[in-house]
Amino acid sequence: MTTNTIPAPVTLSAKHLLGIEGMSVMTMHQLLDRASYFADHMTQDVEQTLKGSTIVNLFFENSTRTRVSFEVAAKKLGASVLNISVAGSSVKKGETLIDTATTLNAMHPDILVVRHHAAGTPYLLSQHVDAAIINAGDGRREHPTQALLDALTIKRKFGHIEGLRIAICGDIANSRVARSNLYLLGGLGAEIRFVSPSTLLPPSIGDLGVGVYHDMREGIKDCDIVMMLRLQTERMEGRETPSQHEYFNLFGLDSEKLQDAAPNAMIMHPGPMNRGVEIDSLIADDHERSLIQKQVEMGVATRMACLEALYHSMALVK
Amino acid sequence: MSLLLKNAHIICPVQKIDDAGFLVIKDGHIAAVGTGAYSNEQSCDEVIDLKGACVSPGLVDMRVQSADPGAEHLETVDSLLAAAAASGVTSLISLPDTNPVIDNAAMIDSLLLRSSRSGGPRLHLYGALTKGQNGKEMAELGMMAEAGAVGFASGAHSIQDSLMMRRILTYATMFDKVVIHHCEDYQLSDKGEMNEGETATRLGLIGIPDAAESIIVKRDIELVRLTKARYHVAHISTAAALDEVRRAKAEGLPVTCDTAPAYALLNELAVNGFNTAFRLNPPLRSEGDRLAILRGLADGTIDALASDHLPVSQDDKAQPFGFAACGASGIETLFPMLLSLVENETLSLSRAIELASTAPARITGISGGSLETGLPADIICFQPRAAHRIETQNFLSRSRISPFQHHPAFGKLLYNFVGGDLVWRHDG
Numbered sequence: 001m002t003t004n005t006i007p008a009p010v011t012l013s014a015k016h017l018l019g020i021e022g023m024s025v026m027t028m029h030q031l032l033d034r035a036s037y038f039a040d041h042m043t044q045d046v047e048q049t050l051k052g053s054t055i056v057n058l059f060f061e062n063s064t065r066t067r068v069s070f071e072v073a074a075k076k077l078g079a080s081v082l083n084i085s086v087a088g089s090s091v092k093k094g095e096t097l098i099d100t101a102t103t104l105n106a107m108h109p110d111i112l113v114v115r116h117h118a119a120g121t122p123y124l125l126s127q128h129v130d131a132a133i134i135n136a137g138d139g140r141r142e143h144p145t146q147a148l149l150d151a152l153t154i155k156r157k158f159g160h161i162e163g164l165r166i167a168i169c170g171d172i173a174n175s176r177v178a179r180s181n182l183y184l185l186g187g188l189g190a191e192i193r194f195v196s197p198s199t200l201l202p203p204s205i206g207d208l209g210v211g212v213y214h215d216m217r218e219g220i221k222d223c224d225i226v227m228m229l230r231l232q233t234e235r236m237e238g239r240e241t242p243s244q245h246e247y248f249n250l251f252g253l254d255s256e257k258l259q260d261a262a263p264n265a266m267i268m269h270p271g272p273m274n275r276g277v278e279i280d281s282l283i284a285d286d287h288e289r290s291l292i293q294k295q296v297e298m299g300v301a302t303r304m305a306c307l308e309a310l311y312h313s314m315a316l317v318k
Numbered sequence: 319m320s321l322l323l324k325n326a327h328i329i330c331p332v333q334k335i336d337d338a339g340f341l342v343i344k345d346g347h348i349a350a351v352g353t354g355a356y357s358n359e360q361s362c363d364e365v366i367d368l369k370g371a372c373v374s375p376g377l378v379d380m381r382v383q384s385a386d387p388g389a390e391h392l393e394t395v396d397s398l399l400a401a402a403a404a405s406g407v408t409s410l411i412s413l414p415d416t417n418p419v420i421d422n423a424a425m426i427d428s429l430l431l432r433s434s435r436s437g438g439p440r441l442h443l444y445g446a447l448t449k450g451q452n453g454k455e456m457a458e459l460g461m462m463a464e465a466g467a468v469g470f471a472s473g474a475h476s477i478q479d480s481l482m483m484r485r486i487l488t489y490a491t492m493f494d495k496v497v498i499h500h501c502e503d504y505q506l507s508d509k510g511e512m513n514e515g516e517t518a519t520r521l522g523l524i525g526i527p528d529a530a531e532s533i534i535v536k537r538d539i540e541l542v543r544l545t546k547a548r549y550h551v552a553h554i555s556t557a558a559a560l561d562e563v564r565r566a567k568a569e570g571l572p573v574t575c576d577t578a579p580a581y582a583l584l585n586e587l588a589v590n591g592f593n594t595a596f597r598l599n600p601p602l603r604s605e606g607d608r609l610a611i612l613r614g615l616a617d618g619t620i621d622a623l624a625s626d627h628l629p630v631s632q633d634d635k636a637q638p639f640g641f642a643a644c645g646a647s648g649i650e651t652l653f654p655m656l657l658s659l660v661e662n663e664t665l666s667l668s669r670a671i672e673l674a675s676t677a678p679a680r681i682t683g684i685s686g687g688s689l690e691t692g693l694p695a696d697i698i699c700f701q702p703r704a705a706h707r708i709e710t711q712n713f714l715s716r717s718r719i720s721p722f723q724h725h726p727a728f729g730k731l732l733y734n735f736v737g738g739d740l741v742w743r744h745d746g
Binding site for chain 1: 514519522592641
């Protein structure tokens with residue numbers, strides 16, 4: 001899909017990108033259009049809209065794909081990128097967080113890309129630094145760029161998001177991807193269903209305007225997209241499901257359960273996958289049905305659009 | 319030496335006075351109190367014309383945590399008493415969660431001695447229920463009672479072992495002291511960061527269900543039925559727990575409870591934005607719970623309102639929400655928030671004084687809470703309707719984190735007398 005007119009860099013109303021919740025539908029569309037433009041020009045040179053900027057990847061939680069994706073995105077637009085990995089500092093917990101932030105602030109970065117295992121950390125940091133902050137995942141709360149790349153993947157496959165029926169399956173309670181996707185894909189007009197064992201659903205989730213299902217086949221029935229979530233074993237307490245064996249039997253996606261979805265239903269997964277736990281390898285690797293590789297590819301384009309939007313918006317304020 | 323407070327609005331829940339009148343302090347005690355004008359004004363050495371301001375028993379704050387000994391940078395006995403004096407408190411009872419824990423008679427002796435040197439409001443102490451608040455071995459309740467402990471409290475801890483709790487309640491009956499319990503099922507509240515519900519789900523924070531409180535309240539009430547001990551639920555925060563207390567009271571069991579202003583005036587929505595001043599234990603609850611707390615305050619199911627003062631450092635609050643310490647400074651917001659509840663017509667003035675003065679004194683068996691003649695003159699004079707805002711930089715407490723920062727508030731304290739001595743007066 002190529003666009004005739006080049007979409008302009010997006011102007012944001014907020015200084016930071018802390019989550020999808022509260023984002024206007026117009027901004028969602030603009031970011032997706034701009035990201036789609038970048039996706040079309042992945043192998044070509046694009047305008048260096050981040051030239052002269054300093055972007056710091058500040059990751060308090062292990063991550064390879066997200067960090068690399070942000071780094072590639074920033075570099076493609078001409079930014080200098082600094083990677084700071086503070087993972088494993090859980091002993092000191094947030095103790096050094098403010099100190100780290102103020103130290104970094106003294107180096108005048110333009111954008112901080114922050115991942116932290118505690119919900120709300122990007123809010124806290126935004127009060128202590130001058131840089132714009134992108135939330136690259138905060139605990140169970142939000143992961144806005146993941147939702148945007150998922151939406152971009154869907155939009156480029158189906159041509160639209162409105163009216164699609166999307167099942168998000170698995171460990172909803174511990175998933176920031178589920179929350180961000182609910183706000184984004186729901187906001188763009190898709191019907192969102194959460195399919196999950198009752199112990200892996202956060203309380204009052206139904207109040208957020210989502211259909212809740214405990215039966216996998218019923219939940220994914222006639223769905224255009226089945227998005228599987230990783231079982232977040234590191235955030236679980238070992239009491240949510242009896243075993244991975246039972247989990248795969250009831251909630252793992254295999255070709256048999258997939259028969260109930262819409263005929264051309266596509267499979268998504270934010271990665272990394274637990275093969276044989278939430279998803280059968282045969283399906284994950286089925287290029288006819290799986291968008292999983294596409295999602296990774298769209299990650300770079302999406303993050304280009306987001307980084308650019310923050311830098312562009314800051315420049316307007318200055 | 320005698321002092322007449324005239325043209326006063328006298329409020330005494332014990333004598334059921336809520337009317338224009340006067341009060342005479344002589345030799346540290348209340349010599350006369352009544353409605354109308356005092357007939358013997360010329361016999362008084364000093365006269366203060368209050369021009370209609372209120373006179374009531376001083377506040378008795380039954381839930382205060384001092385940080386002294388152990389963390390004097392957060393609070394000392396002196397800073398706590400100064401903050402109390404400026405906030406209309408004439409007696410306060412400090413919880414045992416100091417470092418070391420107040421779990422033996424020597425600790426009680428030493429703190430009572432030190433506070434007697436400070437002067438100002440009266441400091442009383444609770445002894446811990448278990449040694450070092452470990453929840454496993456009973457502390458020396460008898461010797462602490464002899465040393466002057468006015469009751470026994472678990473501080474911020476909760477006894478999980480039902481047999482331990484039964485033994486404590488049974489043992490405490492020998493000394494006729496109240497057992498005050500923070501009710502929290504640690505399994506249900508494990509890793510919990512805020513109240514369970516839609517807000518927690520949206521914020522990605524782990525919820526603490528109301529059952530974490532009500533299960534322990536319910537268990538304890540069953541144990542009170544067995545032991546007939548005097549039992550008090552601290553800082554009750556949920557409608558479910560309140561229902562348990564209401565039923566126990568109807569049955570005639572010796573059960574009482576208190577809550578703190580935060581649970582009457584704030585709800586879980588305050589956590590939006592991750593401001594850690596709103597991280598409390600128990601957590602701020604739902605609006606339905608808050609409304610139940612207001613009903614409980616008005617209908618008497620809740621006996622007392624206490625500050626739940628808990629010194630917490632700025633460093634421990636400047637953290638991601640889930641890592642931040644629970645608690646907030648409260649002693650300087652108790653009175654203004656109490657008067658906010660009067661201003662918004664939840665409580666009458668008389669009921670407000672009963673909640674924050676008369677009832678806490680009655681539950682713990684200490685003096686105060688009444689204007690009856692012959693009692694020590696622990697008295698405050700105040701204008702109840704003066705509007706202002708809470709500004710933590712004005713706190714005398716060393717702990718300046720408050721969920722009520724910038725919150726509208728009411729009341730202006732004019733004078734605070736403890737035993738007839740003026741411990742605080744408003745400038746100008």
